[in-house]
Amino acid sequence: MGAFKNEKNNTWYVQFRYTDWKGERQQKFKRGFKTKREAQEWESNFLMRKQADVTMSFEAFSELYERDIKPKLKENTWLTKENIIKKKIIPYFGKLSLCDIAAKDVMDWQNEIRGLKDKRGRNYSSTYLKTVHNQLSAMFNHAVRYYGLQSNPASIAGNMGSEERKEVLFWTLDEYKKFSEAIMDKPLSFYAFEMLYWCGIREGEMLALTPKDFDFEAETLTINKSYQRLKGRYVITSPKTKKSNRTIRRRPVKGVLRHKRNFFHFRGRT
Numbered sequence: 477m478g479a480f481k482n483e484k485n486n487t488w489y490v491q492f493r494y495t496d497w498k499g500e501r502q503q504k505f506k507r508g509f510k511t512k513r514e515a516q517e518w519e520s521n522f523l524m525r526k527q528a529d530v531t532m533s534f535e536a537f538s539e540l541y542e543r544d545i546k547p548k549l550k551e552n553t554w555l556t557k558e559n560i561i562k563k564k565i566i567p568y569f570g571k572l573s574l575c576d577i578a579a580k581d582v583m584d585w586q587n588e589i590r591g592l593k594d595k596r597g598r599n600y601s602s603t604y605l606k607t608v609h610n611q612l613s614a615m616f617n618h619a620v621r622y623y624g625l626q627s628n629p630a631s632i633a634g635n636m637g638s639e640e641r642k643e644v645l646f647w648t649l650d651e652y653k654k655f656s657e658a659i660m661d662k663p664l665s666f667y668a669f670e671m672l673y674w675c676g677i678r679e680g681e682m683l684a685l686t687p688k689d690f691d692f693e694a695e696t697l698t699i700n701k702s703y704q705r706l707k708g709r710y711v712i713t714s715p716k717t718k719k720s721n722r723t724i725r726r727r728p729v730k731g732v733l734r735h736k737r738n739f740f741h742f743r744g745r746t
Contacts, residue, residue: 659686
């Protein structure tokens with residue numbers, strides 16, 4: 477182990493050589509460790525990641541998982557995964573060796589997660605518990621498929637939670653008309669809800685609309701982006717799914733003013 481003490485500030489650093497994926501020799505240097513043990517553990521985990529050794533810690537594997545998976549996902553999708561990994565999975569499995577985690581460990585983890593409370597002091601929903609378990613299982617499946625892990629202990633332990641079917645509530649046409657009449661004196665809100673109701677678009681899709689998305693001659697509306705808040709900043713992303721990229725065409729609606737500048741009479745999708 478190449479751990480050395482920096483006498484000037486009483487910290488430790490590592491400096492060593494390793495062979496990269498091209499078979500070329502490289503040198504690695506990292507400083508700022510409080511103890512020699514921390515420096516040696518970092519070096520050991522680094523080398524195991526390079527060798528894809530299943531004896532690496534689960535926390536070290538999670539970095540490999542991020543490197544492999546993150547580039548394939550939309551930013552908001554990865555952020556959801558990352559939040560679960562860092563807050564619900566790493567605190568429990570982080571220091572364990574990947575290959576040493578057994579189904580019993582997963583069952584103990586499930587019981588601990590079931591006992592946690594959300595910000596409102598409530599138990600997590602059955603749907604959320606299933607989402608958390610599925611994320612852990614996905615990580616083990618990745619290790620089995622690409623890093624030589626023999627089996628998925630989360631799959632052996634069985635799922636946690638279940639998907640709850642929520643009742644879909646919606647406004648009838650008469651209910652919506654009453655609402656729209658009540659806000660007609662507020663143009664910004666009125667037109668926003670007209671778009672949402674008649675076009676069937678998502679809130680983020682509506683907020684991302686630009687003048688170029690409206691073709692008044694062809695009487696179409698193009699949906700190809702979404703407006704979201706990620707990590708405290710507002711960003712424009714692609715829609716939720718590939719099928720969400722679509723063109724909405726106008727269909728005559730009885731009793732609705734027809735004018736090419738009154739975009740709220742667009743309805744339906746193709």
